[in-house]
Amino acid sequence: MRKNIKNYCVLLVFLLCGLAGARAQEKKDSIVNLAFRTVAKQDLLGAASTVDISDIMKKSYGTYSLDNLGSFVGGYTGNVWGQAPLVLVDGIPRRASDIRLTEIQSITVLKSGSAVVLYGSTAAKGVILITTKRGSVKPLQVDVRANTGVFLPKSYPKYLNAADYMTLYNEALTNDGIATSGGGYTSDQINNTRAGANPYKYPDINLLGSDYLKKAYVKSDVTTEVSGGNEFARYYTNIGMSYNNNLVKFGEWNNNNDFVFNIRGNVDMNLNKWLTASVDAVAVNTNNYTGRGDFWGATSSVTANFNKFSPYIPVSMLDPNNSSLQAIAKNSNHLIDGKYLLGGVSSSQTNVLSDMLAAGYIKTKSSTFLYNMSLGADLGSILKGLTFKAITSMDYSSIYSEAYQLPYATYQPTWSTVSGQDVITALTQYGVDRNSTNEFIGVSSYTQTISLRSQFGYQRTFANDHHVTATLLGWGYTSQFSSDQDNNGGSTYQPVKNLNLGFQAGYNYKSKYYVDFSGAVVHSVKLPPGKRNALSPTVSLGWRISDEDFFKNNISFINDLKLKTSYSSIKQDIDITGTRAGGAATDTYLYQGYYSNTATLGGWYQWRDGSAGGFTTLSGQADNPDLTYVKRNELTVGFDGSLFKNLITLDVNYFSQTTDGLLARGTSIYPSYFSGWGDFRPWINYNKEKRTGLDFTVNLNKQIGQVQYSLGVSGMYYNSKVLRRDELPEESYLARTGRALDANYGYISEGFFQSQADIANSPRQTFGTVKPGDLKYQDINNDGIIDSKDQVDLGHTGYAASPFSYGLNFTAKWKHFTLFALGSGTSGAVGFKNSSYYWVGGSSKYSDVVWGRWTEATKNTATYPRLTTNSSNNFRNSTFWMYKVNRFNLNRVQVTYDFDNKVFRKSFVHGLSVYAQGDNLLVISKERQLMETNIGSAPQTRFFNLGAKASF
Numbered sequence: 001m002r003k004n005i006k007n008y009c010v011l012l013v014f015l016l017c018g019l020a021g022a023r024a025q026e027k028k029d030s031i032v033n034l035a036f037r038t039v040a041k042q043d044l045l046g047a048a049s050t051v052d053i054s055d056i057m058k059k060s061y062g063t064y065s066l067d068n069l070g071s072f073v074g075g076y077t078g079n080v081w082g083q084a085p086l087v088l089v090d091g092i093p094r095r096a097s098d099i100r101l102t103e104i105q106s107i108t109v110l111k112s113g114s115a116v117v118l119y120g121s122t123a124a125k126g127v128i129l130i131t132t133k134r135g136s137v138k139p140l141q142v143d144v145r146a147n148t149g150v151f152l153p154k155s156y157p158k159y160l161n162a163a164d165y166m167t168l169y170n171e172a173l174t175n176d177g178i179a180t181s182g183g184g185y186t187s188d189q190i191n192n193t194r195a196g197a198n199p200y201k202y203p204d205i206n207l208l209g210s211d212y213l214k215k216a217y218v219k220s221d222v223t224t225e226v227s228g229g230n231e232f233a234r235y236y237t238n239i240g241m242s243y244n245n246n247l248v249k250f251g252e253w254n255n256n257n258d259f260v261f262n263i264r265g266n267v268d269m270n271l272n273k274w275l276t277a278s279v280d281a282v283a284v285n286t287n288n289y290t291g292r293g294d295f296w297g298a299t300s301s302v303t304a305n306f307n308k309f310s311p312y313i314p315v316s317m318l319d320p321n322n323s324s325l326q327a328i329a330k331n332s333n334h335l336i337d338g339k340y341l342l343g344g345v346s347s348s349q350t351n352v353l354s355d356m357l358a359a360g361y362i363k364t365k366s367s368t369f370l371y372n373m374s375l376g377a378d379l380g381s382i383l384k385g386l387t388f389k390a391i392t393s394m395d396y397s398s399i400y401s402e403a404y405q406l407p408y409a410t411y412q413p414t415w416s417t418v419s420g421q422d423v424i425t426a427l428t429q430y431g432v433d434r435n436s437t438n439e440f441i442g443v444s445s446y447t448q449t450i451s452l453r454s455q456f457g458y459q460r461t462f463a464n465d466h467h468v469t470a471t472l473l474g475w476g477y478t479s480q481f482s483s484d485q486d487n488n489g490g491s492t493y494q495p496v497k498n499l500n501l502g503f504q505a506g507y508n509y510k511s512k513y514y515v516d517f518s519g520a521v522v523h524s525v526k527l528p529p530g531k532r533n534a535l536s537p538t539v540s541l542g543w544r545i546s547d548e549d550f551f552k553n554n555i556s557f558i559n560d561l562k563l564k565t566s567y568s569s570i571k572q573d574i575d576i577t578g579t580r581a582g583g584a585a586t587d588t589y590l591y592q593g594y595y596s597n598t599a600t601l602g603g604w605y606q607w608r609d610g611s612a613g614g615f616t617t618l619s620g621q622a623d624n625p626d627l628t629y630v631k632r633n634e635l636t637v638g639f640d641g642s643l644f645k646n647l648i649t650l651d652v653n654y655f656s657q658t659t660d661g662l663l664a665r666g667t668s669i670y671p672s673y674f675s676g677w678g679d680f681r682p683w684i685n686y687n688k689e690k691r692t693g694l695d696f697t698v699n700l701n702k703q704i705g706q707v708q709y710s711l712g713v714s715g716m717y718y719n720s721k722v723l724r725r726d727e728l729p730e731e732s733y734l735a736r737t738g739r740a741l742d743a744n745y746g747y748i749s750e751g752f753f754q755s756q757a758d759i760a761n762s763p764r765q766t767f768g769t770v771k772p773g774d775l776k777y778q779d780i781n782n783d784g785i786i787d788s789k790d791q792v793d794l795g796h797t798g799y800a801a802s803p804f805s806y807g808l809n810f811t812a813k814w815k816h817f818t819l820f821a822l823g824s825g826t827s828g829a830v831g832f833k834n835s836s837y838y839w840v841g842g843s844s845k846y847s848d849v850v851w852g853r854w855t856e857a858t859k860n861t862a863t864y865p866r867l868t869t870n871s872s873n874n875f876r877n878s879t880f881w882m883y884k885v886n887r888f889n890l891n892r893v894q895v896t897y898d899f900d901n902k903v904f905r906k907s908f909v910h911g912l913s914v915y916a917q918g919d920n921l922l923v924i925s926k927e928r929q930l931m932e933t934n935i936g937s938a939p940q941t942r943f944f945n946l947g948a949k950a951s952f
Contacts (some may be wrong), residue, residue: 004403017218024198033108036091036120036455036473036502043205043508045516046566047112047636047653049073049697053104054133055561057898059811059820061917061947063131063146063221063242063257065104068891071807071822073109074651074714075695075804080111080126082741082800083717085346086119088103090280090372092393092451093477093498096128098284099297102145102223103238103264105133110691111695112863113568113634114518114538120475120500120534121522124572124632132280133265135227135234141910142952143227148220149917149945153213153247154932156939157837158948162204162304163194165846172867175771180345193305196424200317201415207299209931212250217242219943231270240265247938251356252291252462259287265273274378289363292405293355300836300936302352303845304348309352313341313411319418319425332359334408339714344410349430351410360404362442368397372451372532385460393477394852395449417737451477455502467511471504476622499523514542523713524573524629527593531628547643559838573631575662578683580620588664590683593623617677621665631662661685664726688724689741693717693801708813715806731790742797744830746877747790748778752854752862766829767873773854773866775874794882798829802885818896825888826921833881841871887925893918919943 032050041050051072059066062068070076079085087096110116110127120125160168166185173184180186193202221242227233236624239262246256246357262284267279316339318325329335334342334357336641342354350359372393379386396791414426462468474498476499502525506516519537546561577587638653664686665675674680701707719739729735736743753759753772763779765786780790796803808823833839837847851864865874896915904910920942923931932940 002332003809006902007705014286025492029133029623033106033129035110035116035129036124036453036475037457037469037471037504038294039469040511042560042562043511043514044089044544044640045514045564046110046114046637047655047695048108048110049066049075049651050106050108050514053101054106057101058913059818059887060822060892060894061145061915061945062101062892063098064102064130065149066107066678067101068807068822068824069128070714070805071809071891072697072712072714072723072825073807074697075716075745076109076110076691077112077716077801077805077826079800080109080128081657081693081695081716081718083125084229085109085126085128086116086123087128087130088119089370091129091391091453092370092372092395093122093479094370094395094451096130098370098397099132100223100240100262101239102225102240103132104130106131112566112636113536113570113632113657113675114516114540114636115352117518117520117536117568117570118471118473118475118504118537120498120520120568121524121629122496122498122574124570124574124669124931125952131266132266133225133227133236133238134268137230137234138228140226140228140702142821143225143663144223144480144947144950144952145225146949147945148218148945149943150218151217151244151247151941151943153939153941154206154920155929157300157933157935159206159208160846160848160850161194162202164189165304166190166193167928168528168850168867169843172869175773175866176869177283197831200310200312200314200413201422203306204304205306205311207295207302208303209305211249212295214247214249217245217247220259229268232482233270234268235267236264236900238262248295250295251293251353252294252359252361253295253356255361256290257288267545274381276376276443278374278376280370280372284366284368286366287363288365288793289361291356291361292359293352295352296358296937297743298352301845302767303843306351307843309343309345309346309348309412311343311351312336312341313413313427315339316343317422317424318427319423322425324347325397325424328411328427328429332409333435334606342410343407343924344362344414344430346428346430348409349410351431354408358406358408360406361404362404364396364441365398365402366398370395370396372724385457386889387457388455389457390454391451392453393449393451395448397448398444399918400444400447402439402444402512404439406925407431409433436940442490445481447479448479449477449479460846465510467508468904469504469506471502475500475502490701494642497525508542508546512544512547514532514540516540520570522571522629524571524576526576526587527574527627527629529623531591533572534629536568536570538566538570540564540566541842557644559642559644559646561639563639565635568634568637570632570634572632573629575630575659578663578665585740590621591624594620594683596620596872598611604757619680620678622680622682627683628661629660630663630685647702648698650696650698652694654694656694658692658723661691662687666726668726668728685727686724688722690723692719692721692722692851706814714808715804716801717804718801719803720800732791733780734791738756739793740796742799742829743797744794744797744832744877745791746794746879747786748792748881749774749778749878749880750778750857751880752776752865756861765873765878770873771866771868772856773859773862774868775865775878775880777878794877794879795830796828797831798826798885802826803828816900818894818898818899820892820894821890822892823888825886829885830882831885832877833930834875834877837935838881839871839875840867842869883927884929885925885931886926887923887931889920890920890922890924891920892922908952909950912948913950914948915946917943917945917947919945 030150031932032039032041032822037773038524075081076670089099090944110129116123116127170180170184173180193204223240235542242260265284266280271277297559315329319767325636332341338358372391374389374391377388379388389510399435411422412428416423416425453470453475458470460468463898479496501521504518508514517539521535523533542562542564544562546558574776578590579585605616636653636655640651642649663683664679666684670681693716696716699712722739727736728796753774753776755772762776763784763786775791780792781788806825810821812819839848840846841848850864854862854866894915894917897912897914901911934940
């Protein structure tokens with residue numbers, strides 16, 4: 001403990017003693033927040049895009065901090081240039097979910113290496129920099145916003161009713177040569193089920209019907225913002241609450257809800273003429289209540305005949321002359337609605353509906369506290385233009401569950417016919433009813449992040465034309481995570497650490513010629529001694545060519561055009577990850593070899609008797625003292641400017657990024673016997689990838705008469721390639737090297753086998769017994785056998801970014817009305833219909849797609865393979881199941897009316913806006929139904945909201 005305290009103290013002294021940051025003095029509406037500094041928007045270099053969230057919120061209400069960000073920023077698709085970014089709130093690593101949209105002033109997306117380098121290793125894949133609102137010198141202002149809306153499901157999957165399922169399941173058994181008496185259904189069972197003769201003996205349950213689901217559910221939220229201040233202190237406070245219930249109305253799930261309370265306070269102070277301070281504090285408390293049972297999972301797995309039993313046993317159908325049965329009903333702890341016992345069978349002694357009715361609930365509570373404090377000093381008395389700033393933060397979040405769980409009894413009825421009526425004459429009990437009045441702690445975990453930073457900044461203009469900036473900084477943070485998943489006292493602990501020095505030096509002449517050098521010295525404990533420090537340099541150049549006489553005199557429609565380029569070589573340890581023996585993921589001590597005698601290494605030996613034995617010590621991995629950083633080498637070229645008297649503004653960036661030194665075990669380098677008895681291979685820097693692309697953002701602003709409108713278009717063309725991978729492909733065309741990172745391999749389908757002769761005359765398929773109606777695959781290597789070697793690259797999956805993605809935002813203002821719309825889309829990737837809705841095997845639930853099954857009668861029109869309980873041949877990714885994921889989403893439409901302030905001239909109300917909004921309204925695609933339908937989870941919804949904002 002003393003050692004840790006000493007280390008923290010040394011780090012604090014180190015950071016406070018010499019490190020950097022420039023603070024630009026431009027007007028608020030012309031500056032952009034970058035890494036540890038602000039710059040004039042016109043002087044931006046590298047690839048970075050900023051969005052004024054407070055302005056957007058006047059016409060587009062949302063709650064999630066990164067709400068529809070891709071519709072404003074080219075290159076952002078939930079990732080940055082196809083990679084997961086680091087999220088920073090006011091310069092501190094935090095979760096995007098820790099902050100609501102109403103608290104945010106602006107968001108800057110830092111894309112290029114030159115833009116992120118000052119944040120060190122953990123920012124090497126891009127940064128989302130969220131800046132919160134601050135107070136200003138003005139009288140007290142109070143803004144209150146209230147919203148209430150309704151979620152309407154878009155669509156539900158369509159499954160077969162019980163009788164149809166039973167009929168087609170019998171067909172599947174027959175197709176497989178299995179007698180229906182061996183697990184199928186009799187005609188009496190099917191007919192009685194279809195007739196609804198006795199729904200408790202012949203159940204037909206639709207979990208997606210009105211017995212279990214509401215038509216809609218609601219969400220409401222209220223936010224109050226208080227701001228103001230004077231020359232000495234400025235303050236901003238945000239207090240908010242939100243509540244929503246859920247779609248399910250059955251059992252304990254009828255009470256499911258989420259409640260969130262948050263409060264933020266930001267205070268800025270001028271302590272004297274040269275010293276400033278700020279303090280920010282945030283508290284977020286979340287309460288979630290949910291009943292037990294996986295309802296949505298059951299909707300895709302539990303058949304309509306409820307896997308051959310009813311979840312309800314009607315008391316009214318118990319033999320009235322059987323006193324023991326009547327006693328069971330009388331003494332049951334769970335007599336549902338006074339009418340039903342819970343049903344079960346030996347193979348399913350509990351079920352989802354019984355869980356929802358009797359098993360209890362889980363209350364999940366999370367608390368988050370975020371705190372940061374900073375000091376700033378104007379050191380102009382020492383050196384004109386010199387500033388100093390130091391910031392420390394401590395964030396803590398915890399989550400735990402208060403659970404209530406009861407064991408319960410279920411019963412399997414014995415049915416008899418008495419006087420022509422179905423009567424239950426016996427009950428077989430599974431489990432027991434128990435009582436409990438105690439909640440218990442289920443899962444508990446916490447996350448703690450501590451950061452320290454200090455920086456010196458220098459900014460000065462010489463002779464009116466020569467602008468110089470410089471930054472020297474030190475930044476470090478550590479995040480700790482601990483979890484007790486089973487409430488058994490066990491804990492996992494995984495720290496994430498980052499420590500780096502940063503430096504920046506920039507010069508521009510008349511905002512015309514630019515040069516900037518930025519870099520970081522990074523440190524990582526993931527690497528062996530001697531390899532833990534590295535330099536990440538970047539250089540950026542800019543040229544405002546539109547200020548050149550030869551340009552101005554010949555091209556009049558371009559008002560402003562700045563060319564920019566940068567090169568960076570960033571060292572990162574984010575991808576220093578791997579697995580230990582047994583498959584456990586880790587990112588620590590991968591450079592260090594180890595031995596083990598655990599079962600995970602398979603080191604079992606036997607004595608000569610062949611039975612007795614024990615574990616022997618084996619190598620798990622070898623040492624690699626030369627393991628080093630992964631390198632992101634990147635070239636970007638771009639331009640930004642405006643056209644036609646600022647009618648059009650644009651920003652375009654081309655990037656070519658190579659990631660070298662990704663980890664591998666050397667399968668293609670070391671002899672196979674190195675991993676035979678034990679594993680003597682080390683982790684090495686070997687794999688290499690490349691990402692290229694072009695992102696763009698274009699905005700048009702125009703006024704026609706009384707109508708003012710704007711249109712923004714953002715997008716990205718994206719490509720990736722594996723340059724080197726540690727692999728030994730069975731065939732050269734199966735190598736991932738040279739292919740896209742998201743290449744999707746599968747088989748080329750040639751339709752259905754139409755006859756046994758067709759099968760005999762085709763290459764032999766090795767995925768189980770093949771019959772007419774099964775899928776036929778192309779023999780790629782012409783060896784007469786269809787196996788794993790006959791897969792080909794079928795296209796991009798788009799898992800990180802589609803080959804083409806785009807976003808749209810449109811605003812039209814007329815008098816006091818504002819119309820706003822958001823859209824987004826993707827193109828060029830493929831997907832596979834491989835969910836349980838399409839891949840129906842064994843005795844699993846049947847969807848309506850199976851009606852197109854292959855039979856002798858439908859062989860020329862079939863759209864689905866023959867029904868079978870053995871799906872090993874048909875259910876593989878292939879062109880038969882492939883579809884294009886091209887789509888356009890209408891994400892939001894909002895109409896806002898701003899009341900004329902004259903209405904409130906003699907009132908304490910200073911302004912009022914009301915609005916109506918619709919979210920997730922429309923998907924345009926050939927596969928719209930598939931894209932709007934969730935399988936095994938809650939449905940996608942449209943959200944319709946009414947809101948109002950008043951200022952006082």
